Amino acid sequence: MAIVALVGAFVFAPLGIVFGHIALTQIRRTDEDGKGLAIAGLAIGYILTGLFLLVIVFWVILFVVVANEIDKLPSTRTTYRTYSMQSTTWTEATSPGFTVLCLVND
Numbered sequence: 001m002a003i004v005a006l007v008g009a010f011v012f013a014p015l016g017i018v019f020g021h022i023a024l025t026q027i028r029r030t031d032e033d034g035k036g037l038a039i040a041g042l043a044i045g046y047i048l049t050g051l052f053l054l055v056i057v058f059w060v061i062l063f064v065v066v067a068n069e070i071d072k073l074p075s076t077r078t079t080y081r082t083y084s085m086q087s088t089t090w091t092e093a094t095s096p097g098f099t100v101l102c103l104v105n106d
Contacts, residue, residue: 001026002034005041009048016045 001023009016020042027035 002037002041006037006044007041009041009044013045013048013052016041017049020045 001019005016005019005023007016008019020038023034023038023041026032027038
């Protein structure tokens, strides 16, 4: 069980934690060898799980910061101004991504 804990810690860290605790319990009960391997599996499992959680927290924080910075960017809306010609007047109307020119007769 201690060997499984050590190998499991490298394959999927929480497995190393679970099997390490099982191995230590079994070693105490039956007085077998392998206490060092079980402790190594536990330590590596906890360290790798902690690092994995830190990486997840880092990516979540990075995503939030980048999303906030994107929201702070200036608007890229373009408006066009045109002038009156004889009896026809052009007016402008803008919306979030495009400009619409409307023809109004006087």
